Amino acid sequence: MSLPVPPWEQRPQKRRSTKQPLSQEAIVAAAFKILDAEGLEAVTMRRIADELDTGPASLYAHVANKDELYALLLDQAAGEVRLPAPDAEHWQDRAKDFLRDLNRVLISHKDLGRAALARIPVSPNALASSEALLAILRTGGVPDQDCAWAADILSLYVVAHAYENGLQQLHGDEDEGMAYVAAIGEYFHQLPSDRFPNIVGLAGLLTTGDGDVRFEFGLDLLIRGLAARAEEARKAHG
Amino acid sequence: MSLPVPPWEQRPQKRRSTKQPLSQEAIVAAAFKILDAEGLEAVTMRRIADELDTGPASLYAHVANKDELYALLLDQAAGEVRLPAPDAEHWQDRAKDFLRDLNRVLISHKDLGRAALARIPVSPNALASSEALLAILRTGGVPDQDCAWAADILSLYVVAHAYENGLQQLHGDEDEGMAYVAAIGEYFHQLPSDRFPNIVGLAGLLTTGDGDVRFEFGLDLLIRGLAARAEEARKAHG
């Protein structure tokens, strides 16, 4: 009988021995693990390959390229979003609830929002999201062309906001973020007030409000605008 | 007297002989040349160095890093934006004119909008832009906190839209772009109408409108919302 090898002499365990077979699901799962821990920038083909104990070339049997991988991440995230049922009476609340949840899901995956920018959402779960939003707006009596354009604009707003906010959440704990915002406020306050009277005058207000408060503000503007247009159209021809 | 060297035998002219001394201005100019021709992705330290007949390391004497270079590009672009004077009576038009011009300038530099995302505008020309927008809103009677948040949200909208639109303008002439949009429309139209009734039903309207029309739609929503809030505040404690 030989004694067991003491821990400090054990070779670093090669996951290779218990390695799962490569698959698109495994690749996407590894990508999410990296994304949620370090942000989108760290999600590279080579890092994913590392995570799966293989070489980068091996991934290309299951994913066409990095862009398709990002599309897969987005589709999975889109699947996490709750889709409220349409309600003619409360269409504004339903639309807001949907967009709030989209924002929540995106931010929960750090700066994944960046991957949603400049991409037309044609994946299954993204289509289901668009369908749900269009249904809510249309049931509420928003004119058809407004529904179509609003679905685009509203999503653009949420995605852009989630990107900016997810980044912020990324490279700083709450304390660091607060300190940075405070520093910006200081900077605004100390600018020459003859050249920048409004920035100086509003320095405090420019830096108040966390991401959620600001998100709600923009959402309020957009939905109010949409409601006003819908009301106008209703009056114009019954 | 010897005959001149025929053109086909001339060595490719080395710009090195007539090379300008390196400077931040020269670097930014070279960067804009590449940006306007090929988009932001092509604006790398190494490409700029190539353009200036030097090595990438030489740039670091004049620019801290790539992020600072992008900030310089944005500041110069911000300097191209026309800043309307405030006008209490027509604040909505003045705000729209400013944001339209910001959009125009960004798109004229391809997908430069991407560089504006996730960056707090603290450069001189960016501050002047913010100041102008705040002045317009405040003079119009928009409540202070709304002015502060709106300046942020409105810029976010323009920048995000310019990014998406500038990209589209990048990798396709007008014809290609039209064909792509038409293909998307086809795709929407051919989806199963039991699962996606609204996408199918609105397929035509989802793909109508060029970038400018869609930009105006979003702008209308935001400014209407802002005006409605301002009116509410006025009534509340006029």
Next chain:
DNA sequence: ACCTGAACACCGTTCAAGT
């Protein structure tokens, strides 16, 4: 002070070769 070549530590993607 400015510029340079070389190096470091990364990228995405392809391709011939293996199983």
Next chain:
DNA sequence: ACCTGAACACCGTTCAAGT
């Protein structure tokens, strides 16, 4: 069909050495 190693053509940035 899937996986691999090696290579190709790139990145941003640093650093010691030159002028």
